[in-house]
Amino acid sequence: MLEMRKVTVSIAGVRVLREVSLTLRPGVCTVLIGRNGAGKTTTLRAIMGLVPLVSGEILLEGDALHERPGHARAGLGLGYAPEDRRLIPGFSIEENLLLPALALNLTAAERKRRLDDVYGLLPQLAEMRKRPGGATSGGQGKMVALGRALMVGRKAVLLDEPFQGLAPALALDYARTLAALRREREGLALLITESSPHLLDAIADETLSIERGAIEAEDAAPGAATPGH
Amino acid sequence: MLFAIVPLIVDGLANAALIFFVAVGLTLVFSVLRILNVAHGSFYSIGAYVAASIGLWIISSGLNPWLSFPALLIAAALVAALMGPLIERTLVHWTYGKGEAVQILVTFGLFLILEDLQRIVFGVRSIYADTPMALLGVSEIGGIIYLNYQLLLIGLAVLTLIGLRLFIRHTRQGKLISAVVEDREVSEAMGINTRRIFMMAFTLGVFLAALGGALATPTSGVAPGLGAETMVLAFAVAAIAGLGQVEGAAVAAVIVGVARVLAIYYVPALDAVAPYLVMLVVLLIWPYGLFGTTQSRRI
Ligand SMILES: Nc1ncnc2c1ncn2[C@@H]1O[C@H](COP(=O)(O)OP(=O)(O)OP(=O)(O)O)[C@@H](O)[C@H]1O
Ligand SMILES: [Mg+2]
Numbered sequence: 184m185l186e187m188r189k190v191t192v193s194i195a196g197v198r199v200l201r202e203v204s205l206t207l208r209p210g211v212c213t214v215l216i217g218r219n220g221a222g223k224t225t226t227l228r229a230i231m232g233l234v235p236l237v238s239g240e241i242l243l244e245g246d247a248l249h250e251r252p253g254h255a256r257a258g259l260g261l262g263y264a265p266e267d268r269r270l271i272p273g274f275s276i277e278e279n280l281l282l283p284a285l286a287l288n289l290t291a292a293e294r295k296r297r298l299d300d301v302y303g304l305l306p307q308l309a310e311m312r313k314r315p316g317g318a319t320s321g322g323q324g325k326m327v328a329l330g331r332a333l334m335v336g337r338k339a340v341l342l343d344e345p346f347q348g349l350a351p352a353l354a355l356d357y358a359r360t361l362a363a364l365r366r367e368r369e370g371l372a373l374l375i376t377e378s379s380p381h382l383l384d385a386i387a388d389e390t391l392s393i394e395r396g397a398i399e400a401e402d403a404a405p406g407a408a409t410p411g412h
Numbered sequence: 413m414l415f416a417i418v419p420l421i422v423d424g425l426a427n428a429a430l431i432f433f434v435a436v437g438l439t440l441v442f443s444v445l446r447i448l449n450v451a452h453g454s455f456y457s458i459g460a461y462v463a464a465s466i467g468l469w470i471i472s473s474g475l476n477p478w479l480s481f482p483a484l485l486i487a488a489a490l491v492a493a494l495m496g497p498l499i500e501r502t503l504v505h506w507t508y509g510k511g512e513a514v515q516i517l518v519t520f521g522l523f524l525i526l527e528d529l530q531r532i533v534f535g536v537r538s539i540y541a542d543t544p545m546a547l548l549g550v551s552e553i554g555g556i557i558y559l560n561y562q563l564l565l566i567g568l569a570v571l572t573l574i575g576l577r578l579f580i581r582h583t584r585q586g587k588l589i590s591a592v593v594e595d596r597e598v599s600e601a602m603g604i605n606t607r608r609i610f611m612m613a614f615t616l617g618v619f620l621a622a623l624g625g626a627l628a629t630p631t632s633g634v635a636p637g638l639g640a641e642t643m644v645l646a647f648a649v650a651a652i653a654g655l656g657q658v659e660g661a662a663v664a665a666v667i668v669g670v671a672r673v674l675a676i677y678y679v680p681a682l683d684a685v686a687p688y689l690v691m692l693v694v695l696l697i698w699p700y701g702l703f704g705t706t707q708s709r710r711i
Pocket of ligand 1: 195217222225
C-alpha cells in the first residue's frame with residue numbers, strides 16, 4: 184500500500200538515509216529498529232514529506248506521494264505521531280486532537296464521529312479533554328499524539344518511538360491500546376520505530392532494522408513476506 | 413493643569429492607535445514567518461499614499477466626500493491584496509529558514525525598492541488629504557475640545573485588537589495560524605498548508621500596516637521618509653512589548669504614543685528620541701520586552 188523505493192535523504196549535506204526501501208501493507212504492523220541517530224525519525228519524516236528526497240520514490244497505492252506537498256498526507260489518510268509529542272501547548276487536548284480535522288476542513292458531523300472514535304479507543308483522553316496541551320505529562324502527551332494521528336490516519340499510522348520514556352504501566356497501557364486499535368481498524372497499516380530490539384516483538388508482524396541510514400536485515404514474520412528481495 | 417493634560421492624552425492615544433496597527437502587523441509576521449521584516453514600515457507609507465490619492469480623487473471628481481471613509485479601508489485592502497501575496501511569494505519566501513543576516517539584508521533591499529517605487533509613483537512632494545478629519549469636526553466635552561476623528565482612531569484600534577484576538581482564538585484560519593506559530597513541521601504533518609498560512613499572515617500584516625497608514629492620512633501629510641520613520645517606531649513598540657505579543661503591542665503602543673506627545677509638549681527637544689528612550693529603559697530592565705520571554709512565540 185505504501186512503498187518507499189531506494190529513498191536517499193541528505194540533511195545539512197550529510198547523507199542520512201541511503202537507498203531505504205520498505206513496504207507497509209494493510210493490517211500489517213511493521214517495526215523499525217535502530218540505534219540513536221540511525222535514521223528512524225528521518226524515515227518517517229521522509230514519508231510525511233517533511234524532508235526533501237535526494238533520490239528514490241515513495242508510492243501510496245501506486246501514486247507518487249513524494250511529489251505531493253507534506254500537508255497532503257493527512258488528507259490521504261496518513262497519521263503521524265512525532266517522537267517528542269509536539270502538542271500545541273495553548274490548545275486544549277481536544278483542540279489538539281481536532282487540529283488535523285480542522286486543517287482538512289471536515290464537516291462537524293465527521294469531526295465528531297472521528298473524535299468519538301478516538302475517545303472510544305483512548306477513554307482517558309475524554310476525561311482530560313479540557314486540559315491545556317502544555318499541561319500533560321510525557322505519557323499523557325504520547326496518548327494525545329497517538330489520538331491526533333488516529334484522527335486522520337485511516338490508511339496508515341506512523342509512530343516515532345512511542346514507548347520511549349514511558350513508565351512500565353503506561354507502556355503496557357499504550358501497547359493494549361495499539362492491540363485494540365488493530366482489532367478495530369483491521370486494514371490499518373502501522374509503522375512503529377523503536378531503539379531497543381525485541382521490545383515490540385509481541386506487536387510486530389515484521390521487523391526491519393536500520394543502521395547508519397540503511398535498512399539492513401529484514402526479518403519477516405510468516406505470512407508477511409517482503410516482495411522485491 | 414489636569415484639564416490641560418487630557419487633550420494631550422487623547423492626542424497620544426490617537427497616535428498610539430496608528431502605531432499599533434503597524435506594530436501588531438510586524439509582530440504577527442514575526443510570529444508566523446519568523447522573520448523581522450525591515451520593509452514593514454513601507455506598507456504603512458504606501459497605504460497612506462494610496463489612501464491620500466484616492467481621497468483627493470474623490471474630492472476632485474465631485475463624488476460624495478463621505479466616500480473618503482470607505483476609501484481608507486479600500487486603500488489598505490488594495491495594497492494588501494496586490495503586494496502581500498506577490499512580495500511573500502517572490503522575495504520573502506526565499507529567506508525562510510535562512511539566518512537573520514540574510515533576512516535583514518533581503519528585507520532591507522525590499523525597503524529600498526519600495527521607497528524608490530513610492531518616489532516614482534507618488535513624487536516627492538507632501539500630499540494632504542484631510543477630508544475625513546474635516547467632515548467629522550470636533551466635539552466639546554466638559555469645556556475640552558476633541559477632534560472626533562482622533563476618537564474614531566482610538567475606537568478602531570480597540571476594535572482591531574479585539575477582532576484580532578477573536579480571529580486568532582476562535583476562527584478556523586486563526587487556529588491554524590496559532591498551530592503554525594507553535595510548530596510548523598507538526599502543522600504541516602497534520603494537514604495544514606503552511607505555505608498558504610505564511611502568505612496569509614504576511615498579507616494580513618501588510619493590510620494592518622497599510623490600514624495604519626491610510627488612517628493616518630487625514631491627520632498629517634504624506635511625504636517621503638514616512639516608511640522609515642514608521643518602521644523604527646513599530647520596531648520600538650514591538651521590542652517594548654516583546655516580539656510576538658498582540659495585546660502587548662497595544663500596551664506598548666500606548667506607552668510610546670503618550671510618551672511622544674508628552675515629550676512634544678513638555679520637552680520638545682526629546683520629541684524624536686522619546687520612543688527610543690522608553691525602549692532603552694524597558695529593554696534594560698526586561699531584555700525580552702514587557703510581555704516576552706525567550707521561548708514566547710504565542711500570538
Ligand atoms: N536537523 C538535522 N541537522 C543535522 N543532522 C541531522 C538533523 N536531523 C537528523 N540529523 C542526522 O541524521 C541522522 C539520523 O537522524 P534521525 O533523527 O533520523 O535518527 P533516529 O534514528 O531517529 O535517532 P533517535 O533514536 O536519536 O531519535 C543522525 O545522524 C542525525 O545526526
Ligand atoms: Mg528519532
